[in-house]
Amino acid sequence: MGVSDEFDVVVLGGGPGGYATALRAAQLDLSVAMVEKDKVGGTCLHRGCIPTKALLHAGEVADATRESSQFGIQAELTGVDMTAVNSYKDGVITKGYRGLQGLLKAAKRVTTVEGAGRLVGPNTVEVAGRRLTGRHVVLATGSYSRTLPGLEPDGERVLTSEHALALDRVPASVIVLGGGIIGCEFASVWRSLGAEVTILEALPRLLPTEDEDSSKQVQRAFRRRGINFKPDRPFEKLEHTDSGVRVTVAGGETLEAELLLVAVGRGPVTDGLGYDEQGITMERGFVRTDERLRTNLPNVYAVGDIVPGPQLAHRGFQQGVFVAEEIAGRNPAVIDEDGIPRITYCEPEVASVGLSEAAAKERHGADQITTYTYNLGGNLKSSILKTQGFVKLVRLADGPVVGLHMVGSRVSELVSEAQLIYNWEAFPQDVAQLVHAHPTQSEALGEAHLALAGKPLHVHD
Known part of the structure; x- marks a missing residue:
C-alpha cells in the first residue's frame, strides 16, 4: 500500500496554470499538493516563453549592431557565439526558476511533489505509489510540440521548438513549417542571427489568428528583412539530403535547407494520465470545461493549455488564480477569453x-x-x-x-x-x-x- 495524504487542493502540473493555482490557494489558507514530473515553471519558463524571448533579444542586439551606423555609431558584427548566447539565455531561465522555487518554499501550505502523477480516482492523484487525495483536483498538465504524419523530429535535421532552443550553432538555412506565433518568432530570431529562412504556411497568410491587417504588415516587414514565406503551402513530404532536408509542399514545389523546424502548434498533454478512465469529458485530447473551468466531474477543474482556447502562459496563470478563488468561495468574475492579450514577439x-x-x-x-x-x-x-x-x-x-x-x-x-x-x-x-x-x-x-x-x-x- 502507498502512503496516503489529504489536501484541500491537489494540482497536477507545475507550469504557470498549476503553480498560480497553488500559490493563490495557499494565500487563501488552503492546503495544496502540487505534482510536477520535471521542473516547476513548465514549458513557459524552461522551453518556451522565456528562452525564446531571450534569443529574440540577442537577435535584436545583432540587428542593432549591424544597423548602428544609422544612429552615428560605428560598430561591426563580427560573429555570433551561440555558446555565449545560450549561456545568457540559460542564466535568465535559472534566475526565474530559483525565484519560483523560493516563492513555493515560502508558501508554507504548498507541498511540491516530484514525479509523474496520474488521476486514479475522481479526487485522487497517484505519484510513485503515493496517493494524494484532494477535496478539489486541478488538472494543469500543459502541452507538447505537435508534428505531422511523415514528420519525425530527430533533434538533428528535423527540430521541434525544444530542439531549436538548444541548438549550438546558427544554421545556414532553415525551413520553418508553420507561420503561427512559434514559427514567426523563430524565423525572426534566426534571420537576425544570420540564417536564410523560409516559412511554409498551409493557410493563406502568416499569423492567421490575428487581424488580417496585422498579418499583412508583418509580411511586408518580413519581406524587407529578407525572410521568405510561402502561404497556401500545405506540407506533403520530407526527405533527407546529403546537406540537410528537402520538403515537398502541395503542388509539387520542393525546397531545401540545412534544417527543418516543425512549428505546427502544440497539443494537450492528457494521454495516459487517467482522465479518460475517470470519465472526464474530452475533445480531441483537450479537457472540456464550463466557463468556471469545472470539468464534468464534481470538484475537478482544468486550467492552461489542456483547456480549448489560446495556449498562452498568462491565460493559464489567470485561470489558476480564478480556480483557486473559486474553490475558496470568492466567486471571481468569469475570465473573458477575448480580453486576454495576444503577442507575437517577432520583429x-x-x-x-x-x-x-x-x-x-x-x-x-x-x-x-x-x-x-x-x-x-x-x-x-x-x-x-x-x-x-x-x-x-x-x-x-x-x-x-x-x-x-x-x-x-x-x-x-x-x-x-x-x-x-x-x-x-x-x-x-x-x-x-x-x-x-x-x-x-x-x-x-x-x-x-x-x-x-x-x-x-x-x-x-
Whole structure:
C-alpha cells in the first residue's frame, strides 16, 4: 500500500496554470499538493516563453549592431557565439526558476511533489505509489510540440521548438513549417542571427489568428528583412539530403535547407494520465470545461493549455488564480477569453486584445463596426526607434472599442493599456481625455482614440 495524504487542493502540473493555482490557494489558507514530473515553471519558463524571448533579444542586439551606423555609431558584427548566447539565455531561465522555487518554499501550505502523477480516482492523484487525495483536483498538465504524419523530429535535421532552443550553432538555412506565433518568432530570431529562412504556411497568410491587417504588415516587414514565406503551402513530404532536408509542399514545389523546424502548434498533454478512465469529458485530447473551468466531474477543474482556447502562459496563470478563488468561495468574475492579450514577439512585434475586424463584423454585423488605423509614421518615438507599423481600433458603432491591434517594435509594452481599454468597455472619448506622455509609443493609442472621438491632432488627411 502507498502512503496516503489529504489536501484541500491537489494540482497536477507545475507550469504557470498549476503553480498560480497553488500559490493563490495557499494565500487563501488552503492546503495544496502540487505534482510536477520535471521542473516547476513548465514549458513557459524552461522551453518556451522565456528562452525564446531571450534569443529574440540577442537577435535584436545583432540587428542593432549591424544597423548602428544609422544612429552615428560605428560598430561591426563580427560573429555570433551561440555558446555565449545560450549561456545568457540559460542564466535568465535559472534566475526565474530559483525565484519560483523560493516563492513555493515560502508558501508554507504548498507541498511540491516530484514525479509523474496520474488521476486514479475522481479526487485522487497517484505519484510513485503515493496517493494524494484532494477535496478539489486541478488538472494543469500543459502541452507538447505537435508534428505531422511523415514528420519525425530527430533533434538533428528535423527540430521541434525544444530542439531549436538548444541548438549550438546558427544554421545556414532553415525551413520553418508553420507561420503561427512559434514559427514567426523563430524565423525572426534566426534571420537576425544570420540564417536564410523560409516559412511554409498551409493557410493563406502568416499569423492567421490575428487581424488580417496585422498579418499583412508583418509580411511586408518580413519581406524587407529578407525572410521568405510561402502561404497556401500545405506540407506533403520530407526527405533527407546529403546537406540537410528537402520538403515537398502541395503542388509539387520542393525546397531545401540545412534544417527543418516543425512549428505546427502544440497539443494537450492528457494521454495516459487517467482522465479518460475517470470519465472526464474530452475533445480531441483537450479537457472540456464550463466557463468556471469545472470539468464534468464534481470538484475537478482544468486550467492552461489542456483547456480549448489560446495556449498562452498568462491565460493559464489567470485561470489558476480564478480556480483557486473559486474553490475558496470568492466567486471571481468569469475570465473573458477575448480580453486576454495576444503577442507575437517577432520583429516587428504584433500585439492585440479583443476582436479582429472580421470577428467583430461576424458577431455584431458589418454595419455596426467602425475601424480606425493610426500609422506609427506619425509617432516620433517610433521614428526614433526606426520602426514601422500601426495601431488599429475596432469599434462598435457609437459604442465601446471591441478590438485593438498593434504592429511595431516594442508594441508588446502597450498591450496592458489596450487590455484596460477593452475590458473596461471604454469609448473612444474616454481614452481621448487621458494624457499620454511624450515622446512615447503609447501616444499612438491616444491619437487613434482622439481620431475616433472626432478630434484628431497629429493626423494628416
